[in-house]
Amino acid sequence: MNSVFSALVPVVVLIALGYLAGRRGWVRAGAVKDLSNLVFLLLTPALLFRTMSKVQVQQLDFRPVAAYFLAVAVIFAGTLLACGFNRRAAVLALSTTFGNTVMIGTPLVSLAWGEPGLVTLFTLYTVHTTVLLTTATLVLELAVMREERASGAVAPRHPLATVLMALRNALLHPVPLPILAALLFAQTGLQIPDIVDRPLQLLGNAFAPMALVLVGVTLANTALGSHWRGALALSAVKNLVHPVLVVAAGWLLGLSGTPLAVMVVVASLPIGANVFLFAQRYGVAEDLITASVGLSTVLGLGTVALVLAGASLL
Secondary structure, eight states, rough: HHHHHHHHHHHHHHHHHHHHHHTTSSSSSGGHHHHHHHIIIHHHHHHHHHHTTTTOGGGGOOOHHHHHHHHHHHHOOOOOOOOOOOHHHHHHHHHTOOOOOIIIIHHHHHHHHHHHHHHHHHHHHHHHHHHHHHHHHHHHHHHHHHHHHHOOOSSSSSSHHHHHHHHHHHOOOHHHHHHHHHHHHHTTTTOOHHHHHHHHHHHHHHHHHHHHHHHHHHHOOOOOOTOHHHHHHHIIIIIIHHHHHHHHHHHHTTHHHHHHHHHHHHSSSBBHHHHHHHHHTTTTHHHHHHHHHHHHHHHHHHHHHHHHHHHOOO
């Protein structure tokens, strides 16, 4: 329990400080996007590349990733079946499966399990964004085509073009790209020169506090409005149902210890901000997703602590 407490307290404190900065106007709402780009496009790739540049591919264990995605498949498909094959259902399905793995998951796992936990987490990163964002893009584009055909409009894009576009957008992404590049570099047996490694280390060290403060600033500028009931339902699935299903899938695959614990905690993370970008791009459920991201993050301070305590027993 002490390890759970020591891992979570810095996360809560930094998010709270970010919230204070946002409420006091020290960081204006218009600057959030620029800070997000700084974290996502500069600090994140530096941390990912430096960590994974020392890992041999044969050392990676993809069984925990398989357990994670078994749970994702159940939730994503279940949401589509319950809500129908349309743009709104696809965005809701993404919201219940795509967590804030980078800005909250990375510092939390680092504090709780150190580098062994990060290697397990970054193994998930190699496919997490690619699989989920590609799947969501495909489903959304196919739903748009279906809606256009139903309305008598001609679909502007061939299904194969949709697949290729989704794969390109998912691979050319600041999370999987540096991981794949680092793994390729690691196989050469070379080491990063000190003159390059030191700046990467400094950038990586800046990632955790910047990312968590930014989460707090974002919360300060998020209003729940009249969508709190729908947001509560989506948050419950993401924060609680997802990790329970990962536990079941992990036991089914014979997993235990740190690899399973990391996947369970990652599954409990609140809804990621990327989901809002999809809602905005396709013009569906924007207010609901905004409220869900905020409420899921607030509730996550408690639910993640609960799941983290349970995961320590696995």
